[in-house]
Amino acid sequence: LLVRNWLSLFRATTYMSDTLSHVRQLLAPGGMLVLWEKTAPQRWLDLIFGLLGGWQKFNDLDLRPDSPLLSSSKWEQLLSESGFAEVVTVPKTGGRSTALSKETVIIAQAESNKIKEKISATNTSRKVALNKRKAALNKQQQSYLDEFITTYTRKTQKSQETAQRYRPLLADKRATAKWIMELKEMRYPIVGESANGSRMWDVDGNEYIDISLGFGVHLFGHKPQxxxxxxxxxxxxxxxxxxxxxxxxxxxxxxxxxxxxxxxxxxxxxxxxxxxxxxxxxxxxxxxxxxxxxxxxxxxxxxxxxxxxxxxxxxxxxxxxxxxxxxxxxxxxxxxxxxxxxxxxxxxxxxxxxxxxxxxxxxxxxxxxxxxxxxxxxxxxxxxxxxxxxxxxxxxxxxxxxxxxxxxxxxxxxxxxxxxxxxxxxxxxxxxxxxxxxxxxxxxxxxxxxxxxxxxxxxxxxxxxxxxxxxxxxxxxxxxxxxxxGLSLQENLNQGTSKLVETLNTYFKQEDVPVKVIYFASIFQFVSSDNESYIFQPIEVEILIHHLIKKGLYIWEGRICFLSTAHTEQDIDYIISAVKESISEMRQGGFFPKNNQQIYQINVKQPERVRGAL
Structure with missing residues (x-):
């Protein structure tokens, strides 16, 4: 069993020792668990873990008092205590080795004591590319996503072509922000052509209700007189x-x-x-x-x-x-x-x-x-x-x-x-x-x-x-x-946003959709119902955002949305209907199944504490 680091499923569990013990029982005699883990302090990962709500739910605080990352020695101790017969750690070689990039390959065998013989150094090496898409989605979801990506990229073809054409020249962070491998083919910014009022048009001729509004710039919509x-x-x-x-x-x-x-x-x-x-x-x-x-x-x-x-x-x-x-x-x-x-x-x-x-x-x-x-x-x-x-x-x-x-x-x-x-x-x-x-x-x-x-x-x-x-x-x-x-401008705008958010959150709750909209005044954001992290959202939320773009709502990669004084009640009604239609279509593809929150619910009261890292 090979587990790459990043969002390791082991680090995401309530008690790592219990999870590793279960994995040990699943392995065949002589089977190996190979972990590719970051074992040095990483400040940017600490930021990510601190922002991601799920990381606050683990209970083995004696093991992880400050951060989900474990040192090599802690991994060896934990795996041995979980029933693995032999554990070997091998520093990852190649590339830069710094405090911000140190990685370790950890190999634990269910039985036998011949790991070292099997992993002895050789004079050759090869790069391995992991297909992350297959690991993330089931067959129904993958089939639906493949078809959706084809439709989405066809609709915004010129935007994608623009990103590809100028990538050798243009260093553009937007194309890699909040990277999810499964959505790689849709990772490009929509290229704008023109805008007026609450609407904008892209280079493919698609019309959008703009709810990104220049990252909050266009309080009055586009081209106010x-x-x-x-x-x-x-x-x-x-x-x-x-x-x-x-x-x-x-x-x-x-x-x-x-x-x-x-x-x-x-x-x-x-x-x-x-x-x-x-x-x-x-x-x-x-x-x-x-x-x-x-x-x-x-x-x-x-x-x-x-x-x-x-x-x-x-x-x-x-x-x-x-x-x-x-x-x-x-x-x-x-x-x-x-x-x-x-x-x-x-x-x-x-x-x-x-x-x-x-x-x-x-x-x-x-x-x-x-x-x-x-x-x-x-x-x-x-x-x-x-x-x-x-x-x-x-x-x-x-x-x-x-x-x-x-x-x-x-x-x-x-x-x-x-x-x-x-x-x-x-x-x-x-x-x-x-x-x-x-x-x-x-x-x-x-x-x-x-x-x-x-x-x-x-x-x-x-x-x-x-x-x-x-x-x-x-x-x-x-x-x-x-x-x-005067103040009535902001009051009316805030009331319109409140109506939008309350309507959507009522719908999400009634339909058992694990999504919510958080907001303040005329600023709002779509997030998972149990995770308000700005950096990491489940893939379902990211797919939902792309669905809304396909249906004519312009949302930028940061997902922070706004309303303007140019938005009408009809615009708000359309946003609501676009969200409902998108959820319905995604459910046909196996996403957001009803009552899915009950499957993952863990009825353990979490202690209140101040996180060590953030």
């Missing part, structure tokens, strides 16, 4: 980069009026905005350390690409989320569980060292967690300790409420990062905050005609396209529109 006019008027003036943008002051004032923030600065993305916010916090407080929370995303600058360690004896010292990010870039980062009282205790204990706490008030990758009381306690302590509370509202800002999450939760942050929808489709990043922090960009207030000067200590900040005049023109149009419409 007030934004189109702003862009056209700016183009008629010529492309001016260098002189101060005409509308930059007005945009700053509009942001102040809507959010209450004292001062404002502009850059080009949410990543840049958060990077600058952290720099300002460190400058103002004179401290180095920052706190982040598991499942939060604050852009891709190296200083925030951190995850919690597996070993908490190092005072919660974070580690890089992936290869290429140096450890010293995250040495001053602490990663904690969001919404947990234990996290508040750790923040209080380290308060004298902290420059800032970074928060996505509602995490885009965990929409169901909306911890208002936690945020209120966090705000109270950070204010007392002189720690900057930084809200990352790149997604939620202006979408959920004119005043963003600050107004929604009635909590005032020190610095807030905005982006996405406020640019109206044009790249933008905004840093807004209290004067004590924002003065670090320009030295604070001074006036003409007297002896005043920029007297505050300044950090570095710059960029060719900062305060881009096109972005200022579209942001002005967006903010003026939001100000005219």
């Amino acid at each position: 007030f934004i189109t006019e702003a862009i056209q008027n700016w183009l008629n003036q010529g492309v001016q980069v260098g002189p101060q943008a005409k509308f930059v002051g007005e945009v700053a004032q509009l942001i102040q009026e809507l959010t209450g923030m004292e001062r404002v600065a502009f850059c080009n993305s949410g990543t840049e905005a958060m990077m600058t916010a952290v720099r300002l916090a460190r400058l103002t407080t004179g401290r180095d350390r920052i706190v982040m929370f598991t499942n939060s995303y604050h852009g891709h600058s190296d200083g925030v690409l951190a995850v919690a360690p597996t070993n908490l004896d190092n005072n919660h010292q974070a580690v890089p989320v992936s290869p290429g990010v140096l450890q010293n870039m995250v040495d001053d980062v602490i990663v904690l569980n969001y919404g947990a009282s234990e996290s508040l205790d750790i923040i209080r204990a380290n308060g004298h060292k902290l420059a800032a706490v970074l928060v996505e008030p509602v995490q885009s990758r965990r929409l169901s967690l909306q911890p208002k009381e936690f945020l209120q306690e966090l705000r109270q302590f950070t204010k007392q300790a002189g720690i900057a509370l930084i809200f990352d509202e790149v997604i939620t800002g202006f979408r959920i409420h004119p005043g963003g999450a600050q107004a929604w939760f009635d909590i005032e942050a020190d610095i807030v990062a905005y982006g996405k929808c406020v640019g109206g489709g044009v790249p933008i990043g905004i840093i807004a905050g209290k004067g004590d922090y924002m003065d670090g960009l320009d030295g604070g207030q001074w006036h003409y005609g007297d002896d005043s000067y920029p007297h505050k200590l300044q950090t570095f900040f710059g960029g060719t396209f900062n305060k881009n005049p096109l972005a200022m023109a579209t942001a002005k149009a967006v903010l003026e529109h939001l100000q005219r419409e």
